[in-house]
Amino acid sequence: MVVEDRSRVEVMEGNQQRVEVNILLLGGRSVGKTALTVRFLTRRFIGEYGDIESIYSRVDRIDGQETCINIWDSLAGLNSSSISDKQLQWADGTILVYDICDRGSFEAVRQQLQLIRRGRKPSSVPVVIVGNKRDLQQHRRVSGEEGQLLALTERCGFFEVSAAETYHGVLLVFHQLVDLVRETRALRKSVARVKGIVRTVSAVFGKKRAE
Ligand SMILES: Nc1nc2c(ncn2[C@@H]2O[C@H](COP(=O)(O)OP(=O)(O)OP(=O)(O)O)[C@@H](O)[C@H]2O)c(=O)[nH]1
Numbered sequence: 514m515v516v517e518d519r520s521r522v523e524v525m526e527g528n529q530q531r532v533e534v535n536i537l538l539l540g541g542r543s544v545g546k547t548a549l550t551v552r553f554l555t556r557r558f559i560g561e562y563g564d565i566e567s568i569y570s571r572v573d574r575i576d577g578q579e580t581c582i583n584i585w586d587s588l589a590g591l592n593s594s595s596i597s598d599k600q601l602q603w604a605d606g607t608i609l610v611y612d613i614c615d616r617g618s619f620e621a622v623r624q625q626l627q628l629i630r631r632g633r634k635p636s637s638v639p640v641v642i643v644g645n646k647r648d649l650q651q652h653r654r655v656s657g658e659e660g661q662l663l664a665l666t667e668r669c670g671f672f673e674v675s676a677a678e679t680y681h682g683v684l685l686v687f688h689q690l691v692d693l694v695r696e697t698r699a700l701r702k703s704v705a706r707v708k709g710i711v712r713t714v715s716a717v718f719g720k721k722r723a724e
Pocket residue numbers: 540541542543544545546547548549559560561562563564565587588589645646647648649674675676677678
């Protein structure tokens with residue numbers, strides 16, 4: 514029986530295990546993907562970021578488990594809702610970012626969600642939706658309720674944050690997604706285990722019936 518195990522568990526010195534989680538950041542232009550990534554990695558907000566697409570890593574201890582979080586900070590293309598197959602295959606979980614002052618970026622998140630979920634069960638692809646730039650309340654174009662409703666109907670996590678103002682909210686976003694990825698992996702493993710038992714039992718009883 515072949516069980517697909519994407520846990521990528523690495524055994525380190527002293528028999529400690531390190532888990533790897535790949536997180537893909539998507540969203541329209543200038544919604545703050547790099548700002549969120551930099552905030553999470555360095556606790557800082559710089560203000561201006563170049564147009565660079567990169568994969569960054571940070572190691573955290575989450576629930577007593579050493580976890581290497583790899584973050585693919587994608588560049589929004591001309592068509593802000595496009596996602597490559599390579600990105601989808603790489604990601605264990607996705608953060609979809611919109612700017613609360615830009616309705617177009619909210620619609621782009623809706624479209625990206627459809628692309629990610631194409632032909633897959635919602636439970637197999639953990640997604641957290643993030644409304645960024647919460648500090649710019651006077652320019653708000655997307656209400657918190659709209660964001661929440663989208664997340665609820667699509668079974669995603671949801672946060673409104675300000676990469677410019679706080680580190681803690683940003684930390685919660687990344688950690689919630691890591692939790693969701695770990696739950697999904699555990700579920701996948703137990704389903705595979707049950708399928709294996711069912712197969713063994715059917716093989717034994719099938720043989721007995723044939724004798
Ligand atoms: N006021 C405010 N500005 C923010 C916030 N987050 C990001 N910005 C600003 O928004 C602009 C775009 O931020 P980026 O992080 O470069 O956005 P991006 O989504 O990576 O942009 P692309 O490179 O186009 O994909 C920058 O000028 C940031 O300073 C925020 O929480 N509040």
